[in-house]
Amino acid sequence: MKKLILLVFLASSFVATKAQVSVENLRCNLMANPLALSSNTPRFSWQVVAKGRGIMQEAYEISVSSDSLKLADGQGDLWSRGKVNSDATSNITYAGKPLKTKSKYYWKVRVWTNKGGSAWSRTASFGTGLLNYKDWEGRWIGFDRYFPWDNEDQNRLSARYFRKEFAVNKEVKSATAYIIGLGLYELSINGRKIGDQVLAPAPTDYTQNVKYNAFDVTPLIKQGKHAIGVILGNGRFFAMRQAKPYKIKTFGFPKMLMQINIEYKDGTSAIIKTDESWKGTAEGPILANNEYDGEEYDARKEFSGWDKPGFDEKNWLPAEYVQEPGGTYEPQENEFMKVMQSIAPVSIKKRSNGNYIIDFGQNMAGWVKLQVKGEKGRKLTLKFAESLNADGSLFIQNLRDAKTTDTYILRGEGNEAWEPRFTFHGFRYVEVSGYPGTPTQKDFTARFVYDDLATVGKFESSNALLNQIHRNSWWGIASNYKGMPIDCPQRNERQPWLGDRSTVSYGESFLFNNTALYNKWADDIRYSQKADGAIPDVAPAFWRYYSDNMTWPSTLHLVVDMLYRQTGDKEVIRNNYPAMKKWLQYMESRYLDADGVMTKDSYGDWCVPPVSAEAGRGVNADQKHPSALIATAYDYYVNNLMIRFAKLAGQDQDIVGFTAMAARSKEVFNKRFYHKDGFYGENTLTDNILPVAFGIVEDENKDKVVAQIASIINKNNGHLSTGLIGVQWLMRTLSEIGRADLAYTIASKKTYPSWGYMIENGATAIWELWNGNTANPKMNSQNHVMMLGDLLIWYYENLAGIKSDLEEAGYKKIIMRPEMINDLSYVKASYNSVRGEIRSDWKKSGKTFTWNITIPANSKAIVYIPAGGANKVKEGNKKVSTVDGVKLLRTEANRVVLEVGSGDYSFNSEM
Numbered sequence: 001m002k003k004l005i006l007l008v009f010l011a012s013s014f015v016a017t018k019a020q021v022s023v024e025n026l027r028c029n030l031m032a033n034p035l036a037l038s039s040n041t042p043r044f045s046w047q048v049v050a051k052g053r054g055i056m057q058e059a060y061e062i063s064v065s066s067d068s069l070k071l072a073d074g075q076g077d078l079w080s081r082g083k084v085n086s087d088a089t090s091n092i093t094y095a096g097k098p099l100k101t102k103s104k105y106y107w108k109v110r111v112w113t114n115k116g117g118s119a120w121s122r123t124a125s126f127g128t129g130l131l132n133y134k135d136w137e138g139r140w141i142g143f144d145r146y147f148p149w150d151n152e153d154q155n156r157l158s159a160r161y162f163r164k165e166f167a168v169n170k171e172v173k174s175a176t177a178y179i180i181g182l183g184l185y186e187l188s189i190n191g192r193k194i195g196d197q198v199l200a201p202a203p204t205d206y207t208q209n210v211k212y213n214a215f216d217v218t219p220l221i222k223q224g225k226h227a228i229g230v231i232l233g234n235g236r237f238f239a240m241r242q243a244k245p246y247k248i249k250t251f252g253f254p255k256m257l258m259q260i261n262i263e264y265k266d267g268t269s270a271i272i273k274t275d276e277s278w279k280g281t282a283e284g285p286i287l288a289n290n291e292y293d294g295e296e297y298d299a300r301k302e303f304s305g306w307d308k309p310g311f312d313e314k315n316w317l318p319a320e321y322v323q324e325p326g327g328t329y330e331p332q333e334n335e336f337m338k339v340m341q342s343i344a345p346v347s348i349k350k351r352s353n354g355n356y357i358i359d360f361g362q363n364m365a366g367w368v369k370l371q372v373k374g375e376k377g378r379k380l381t382l383k384f385a386e387s388l389n390a391d392g393s394l395f396i397q398n399l400r401d402a403k404t405t406d407t408y409i410l411r412g413e414g415n416e417a418w419e420p421r422f423t424f425h426g427f428r429y430v431e432v433s434g435y436p437g438t439p440t441q442k443d444f445t446a447r448f449v450y451d452d453l454a455t456v457g458k459f460e461s462s463n464a465l466l467n468q469i470h471r472n473s474w475w476g477i478a479s480n481y482k483g484m485p486i487d488c489p490q491r492n493e494r495q496p497w498l499g500d501r502s503t504v505s506y507g508e509s510f511l512f513n514n515t516a517l518y519n520k521w522a523d524d525i526r527y528s529q530k531a532d533g534a535i536p537d538v539a540p541a542f543w544r545y546y547s548d549n550m551t552w553p554s555t556l557h558l559v560v561d562m563l564y565r566q567t568g569d570k571e572v573i574r575n576n577y578p579a580m581k582k583w584l585q586y587m588e589s590r591y592l593d594a595d596g597v598m599t600k601d602s603y604g605d606w607c608v609p610p611v612s613a614e615a616g617r618g619v620n621a622d623q624k625h626p627s628a629l630i631a632t633a634y635d636y637y638v639n640n641l642m643i644r645f646a647k648l649a650g651q652d653q654d655i656v657g658f659t660a661m662a663a664r665s666k667e668v669f670n671k672r673f674y675h676k677d678g679f680y681g682e683n684t685l686t687d688n689i690l691p692v693a694f695g696i697v698e699d700e701n702k703d704k705v706v707a708q709i710a711s712i713i714n715k716n717n718g719h720l721s722t723g724l725i726g727v728q729w730l731m732r733t734l735s736e737i738g739r740a741d742l743a744y745t746i747a748s749k750k751t752y753p754s755w756g757y758m759i760e761n762g763a764t765a766i767w768e769l770w771n772g773n774t775a776n777p778k779m780n781s782q783n784h785v786m787m788l789g790d791l792l793i794w795y796y797e798n799l800a801g802i803k804s805d806l807e808e809a810g811y812k813k814i815i816m817r818p819e820m821i822n823d824l825s826y827v828k829a830s831y832n833s834v835r836g837e838i839r840s841d842w843k844k845s846g847k848t849f850t851w852n853i854t855i856p857a858n859s860k861a862i863v864y865i866p867a868g869g870a871n872k873v874k875e876g877n878k879k880v881s882t883v884d885g886v887k888l889l890r891t892e893a894n895r896v897v898l899e900v901g902s903g904d905y906s907f908n909s910e911m
Contacts, residue, residue, distance in 0.1 A: 021050040021857075023109050023121035029333055030516040035176065035214035036129025036331035040099040043571070045090035046109055046121065047836050048857040053885040054901030055857045057087045059112040063120075064096055068106040074120045078105065083112070089858060090810065090834055091569050101131040102261055104174070113857070129214055129331045130178055136329065138273030141319040142232070142255030147282045155242050156293060159286035159422065160232040160254050162319060164278045165309055167225050170264040175221040179258035180212040182251070182325060183235020184422050187258075189220045189228055191308040197336035198449060199424065202483030202520065203236045205540035206251045206325040208527040211332040221262060228272070229307025230256055233289045233422025236542060237325075240292040241492065249542050255322045278319035286421070292492045293403035294384075295420035299411035300376065334451070334520040337483060339366070341448040345441045351392060355433040358444055363428045363765040363783050365479035365489035366449035367406065369419035374436030376412025381405055381434055384427035386490055386782040387762065394431050397777035402492040410436075424449055426479065426490025426783050428764065451481040451517055456832040457510040459795050462825040465748055466795070469755045473792060476765035476785045477508050484521055484540065488768065488781035495538045498525070498555035499606065500786035503728035505555075506562040507792030508785075510802075510831055515567055518559050522572065525556045526579045533586030535579075537602070548591070549602035549626075550634035551725055553583055557641050567834050568810020570648050577649045584638055588661065591631075596668040598631035605630065605686045605723035607787070609753035609770035616771040621779045629673045629681040630725055633690040636665035640694075666696050678704030685712045686726030692737060693729035706737045718745040719753055727789030735798045740819040743794060748823070755791070800829035800840045805862070811835045816853060817864035817895075818842055820911070835859050844911070851907045853900075860901050862889070867896045867909035874908050 025047045029037055048057050061083050065076035074080070079096025089111075099105065104127045110120045130136055143160055150157050177194065179187055181201065187194045194215050201211040220226075232254035234240075239250035259273040284303065287296040305311050346361035358368075363386055372380060384404040385394035396404070404425050408418050427446075432439060459470045480486050484496045485505070501508075501521075508514055521539070528539040530546065535553035537545040557580050563572045591600035604625030610616030639662035646654040669691065673680045678701065681687030688709050691697045697705050712721065722730055734743040750756035753770035761773045768784035769775050797803040801818030804811045811833040818827060818840065826843035836856025843850055844866075855861045867873045873896050875883045880898060887899040894911070 020052055021048065021055065021111065021113055021116055021118040023047070023111055023118050024049045026107075026109065026121055026124040028107070028124065028126040030519070031333060033125045034331075034333065035104075035127040035216060036178070036212070037126060038331055038333060040128055040131055042094045042126055044092045044094070044107065044109065045834070048089060048111055048113065048118075049836065050113065050115070050857040050902070052115055053903030055113050055115045055903070056901065057089060057111050057113050057858045059083050059085045060088070060109055062092065062107060062109045064094065064105055064107045066103070066105060068123050068125070071106055071108050071123055074108055074110065076107070087858060090567065091571055099128050101128055101135050102176070103128050127176070127214065130212070130329070133329065136257060136259065137271045138257055138259045139275055140255050140257050140322050140324045141274045141278055141280070142253055142322040143280065143282060143317075143320055144253045144255075144322045149287070150282075151288055154290070154293065155238065155240055156288035156290045157234055157238055157254070158282045159284055159289055160280060160282050161284045161306065162230045162232070162256065162278050162280040163307060163311070163313060163316070164228045164272065165225065166228075166272050168221060168223050168262070170266060170268070171223065172218060172221050173263045173265045174216070175218045175260055175262045177215045177217045177258065177260045178212055179230070179256065180210055180329065181230060181232055181256045181258070182206060182210060183237030183254055184233040185256060186231045186421055187215070187229070188307045189217055190226055191229075191305065192220065195336070197338055199235070199337045199422070199482070202332050202334055203540060204327065204524060205249070205527055205542070206237055206327050208540075209327040209330050209523075210325055211330055213332055217260065221260070225309040227307055227309045227311065228260070230258065231284075231286070231421065232256055233286070235291070235422065239542070240290050247544055249544065251325060253322075255325070257324070274319070276318060276321065279313045279316035280319045281316045289420070289422040291423055291494065293423075294406040294425070295423045296407040297418060297420065298409040299416060299418065300409060302411065334483070334516040336452055337449055338452045339447045339449055340452065340478070342369075343446040343448060345444055345446075348439055348441060349392070355431050356435060356439055357388070357392060357394070358430045358432060360428055360430070360446045361764070362475060363426070363479070363763070364446065364448045364475060365426050365482075365783070366424055366447045367420050368430055369417065369445045369447055370408065371415065371417050371443045372408070372410065372435065373415050374410050374412065376410060378410045378412075378436060379434050380408045380410065380432070383431040383433075384425035384490075385429050385431070386427060388429055394429060398780050398782070399490055400492045400778065402490070404490065419447060424482070424489065426488060426781075448478075450478040451483065453481060453512040453514055453517065454832075455511060456513045457796065458830045459800065460828045461799065463748060463823070465750065465756050465759070468759055469747070469791070470795065472759065472763060472765050473785070473788055474511055476783055477511060479765060479783050480785060481512070481514075481517065484524060485517070487786065488784050490781060490783060495543060496521070496524070496540065497538055497552070499537065499552040499603065499724060500784075502551070502555040502558045503790050503793070504785055504788050505559050506565070507788055507790060509562060509566050510792055510796040513832075515563060518563055519572060522556060522559055522563075522576055526576060529579050529583065533582040535583050547602040548587070548600050550587060550598055550631040550638070551601065551603065554634055554638050556580055556583070557638050560645070561641055564648070565804055565806060565809050568812060573645050574649045577645055577651060580645065581642065581654065584642060588635070595672065596664045597628055597672055598635040598665070599628055601626040601628065601631040603724075605684070605725045607769055608723035609721060613752045613771040613774045617774040618776050620776045621769050627681070629669075629687055630690065632665060632669050632672070633694055633696060636662055636669060636696055637694045639665060669696050670698055674701065679708040680705065683708065683712070684726075685709065685721045685730070686723065688712065689722070689726050689729050689733050693733040706739075709734075709737070710739060710742060713742050713746070718742070719749055719751070720746050721753070722789075724786050724789075727787060729790060731790050731794035732798065735794065735819055740798065740821055743798075744821045744824065747791065747794075796829060796831060799824070799827050801842075801864070802829065802831050802838050802840050804833075811838065811856070811859055814838060814855065814859055814861040816840060816861050820844070820866050847911045849909045849911050853905050853907070855900060855902045855905075857902045860899060863898045863900055863907075865896045865898065865907055865909050866894060866911045868894070868911060870896050872896070872910040875905055880907070
């Protein structure tokens with residue numbers, strides 16, 4: 001009897017232990033339940049969620065099946081390799097039976113930890129999509145021509161509408177729609193829009209690759225009659241400006257390819273595809289659409305029920321076969337753009353001309369949804385801008401020739417609601433003209449549009465200005481996520497400039513889960529690479545800018561480095577390694593002089609601030625200042641990146657060459673640019689920051705250069721004096737050389753030039769220029785992120801103390817070492833990493849320091865606690881030397897260094 005009781009007790013203890021561990025957030029190729037993948041070897045990832053301390057995964061088991069019911073006991077019929085001894089939770093590559101095209105599969109995972117095992121996870125799924133070109137049954141259709149009413153001079157086409165009716169006579173098991181709608185599409189079945197995405201698909205260089213989207217439409221396809229409706233907008237396919245074909249790419253008139261694959265319950269199947277049986281028209285209510293200029297909509301031209309069965313299509317034209325765009329067909333494996341927020345106006349003011357100015361209180365990207373009631377044929381216009389002139393009118397000079405205007409012509413039948421489909425604007429203010437009666441705040445709603453990326457970071461400190469800069473950064477970054485990272489959302493540019501995102505992408509990763517987006521952008525950059533190795537300044541290469549320089553194209557290397565640091569994924573290095581190596585060899589073979597100096601640079605320290613905002617009044621900011629110092633420093637840095645990439649990618653044969661080139665670059669850099677007086681180049685802040693940040697400075701000269709950096713900042717009264725290049729390395733480098741106080745001074749400034757100056761002058765995002773309120777309007781976007789540099793990295797890694805150890809990337813090992821700055825009394829931050837949430841909540845009062853931290857399961861952390869010795873540190877009410885799961889590593893000057901496992905900890909110390 002005692003043995004039985006003991007067995008029951010042990011069994012119940014095991015169940016209780018298992019219940020503390022679960023597997024959550026299952027992802028396949030970074031997505032939750034994707035319907036179409038780019039290969040038949042998907043990669044799986046998950047998070048271990050557990051209560052308690054020191055929990056580490058020791059093994060996992062994955063089961064994959066063709067039928068979800070077969071997974072009830074975890075025994076998949078395709079892949080069930082049993083228990084695998086590993087702590088890996090991401091990038092697990094499928095190695096089961098061959099997967100079929102156009103098929104759906106199901107998977108589960110369970111794990112074992114040092115504190116017990118988990119139950120099987122919930123069932124997740126993935127679809128293989130159309131893996132082969134021949135899987136596409138339909139043909140490309142469209143109208144490859146202008147219609148008489150199209151504005152050929154302004155490159156604004158009317159939308160193309162296409163429809164197809166079909167009947168289903170059997171019971172449907174499943175139905176999946178696949179569509180490539182270029183440039184943009186909206187798909188509906190039986191009058192119902194499919195999906196909640198907007199501005200789909202993600203933009204690419206359509207001569208290289210095009211993205212298709214997949215949707216499960218099973219609930220809509222029943223026995224009976226059906227109708228498919230597709231509206232095509234211009235997007236990036238029919239370029240917004242075409243006057244400079246040597247500079248701007250255009251790809252043709254909008255076109256589409258789609259099919260619906262239907263599986264019946266009796267085992268048979270059918271495919272509804274694009275062919276000559278479809279009907280189309282360009283005489284719909286969308287009279288014109290263009291990303292720069294806006295959308296024109298005439299509600300009088302609506303054809304009710306056009307995307308439902310039984311519509312009279314006698315006046316519609318037969319669809320025409322058109323040439324395919326030429327690019328490889330790929331499923332979109334990054335998030336859709338969506339309407340992520342709806343924002344009410346903060347005020348509506350009437351102007352003397354009878355128009356109304358609507359203020360939404362926030363600079364953003366998207367459009368406005370309106371409600372109106374009035375007479376038929378009344379024309380209502382909405383003009384968008386980021387700010388106002390002194391007289392209350394819209395400031396539109398910085399938009400260049402972008403019209404940024406939406407037009408709505410009333411139907412005249414009661415209450416009407418409308419929002420555009422195929423445009424977006426960067427704006428805070430909207431001028432409304434032609435509105436019948438007096439508009440109210442409920443009549444207008446701003447629709448904030450960006451990629452559907454989860455916000456993963458939170459930051460709060462005792463400094464209100466730092467907090468506001470963080471908020472402005474969030475809005476600016478989100479506004480410029482448009483299926484690729486663009487430079488600005490308002491003027492006639494909106495291009496994916498590489499230089500804008502080199503280090504900024506790293507800071508963005510602490511605010512948004514941008515992994516899939518930047519993997520896609522790395523693909524865009526690779527597709528844009530020329531056969532000789534050249535990489536452009538803009539990718540996808542909508543603008544033909546191949547200027548050859550070290551700073552903009554090396555963004556590929558920096559983005560890959562960011563993705564590896566934040567996720568631990570070596571595959572991103574392997575995928576991009578050949579392109580990165582080829583580009584570096586291309587640059588070094590063409591532009592090294594006889595001594596080894598990299599002579600080619602295009603931009604220099606782009607947009608260095610003028611001496612004063614007033615001195616920069618009316619000045620054109622797009623002035624290039626090429627710098628061999630910057631180019632040579634980057635040559636050294638990129639070679640060192642390639643040494644590490646070669647090791648991680650298994651390309652050891654390349655290490656010797658990269659090492660030799662790095663050594664040569666370092667030697668020639670110091671010989672050419674170092675002055676015996678203890679500074680580099682022209683003694684600018686950037687000239688001295690880069691060699692320190694990159695480790696180029698010789699040991700015997702470092703103290704002099706560090707002193708020179710401090711001197712430059714002090715001479716500028718604690719302000720920065722860097723452009724786009726220097727600001728990417730400024731804040732972290734100051735902390736690394738023991739001058740976090742200077743970094744904090746720079747971040748806390750409200751006077752010119754600073755991030756605080758932007759806020760003091762009304763910014764609700766981040767400006768393109770430090771003097772954005774005085775510069776020539778030709779280039780002074782008020783919603784740009786390039787001048788963020790490494791500020792956000794500094795927030796999270798240095799102020800909060802949340803940093804992934806590069807030796808065990810992806811937060812397997814976390815370095816937690818917050819900066820102690822006199823004027824900063826607390827920081828409260830969290831970051832939902834690839835392994836789970838990391839939390840750092842510290843505050844100090846006098847010499848007392850308290851710190852609450854959270855380490856996710858399957859991770860460990862090295863924790864640096866400000867303290868006067870180990871005996872001054874407690875966890876709870878215990879000395880740390882006596883706490884289970886806490887290991888005292890060493891004592892440093894003013895720091896006690898501990899190693900802790902996963903879990904929640906509450907430390908307190910005397911500094």
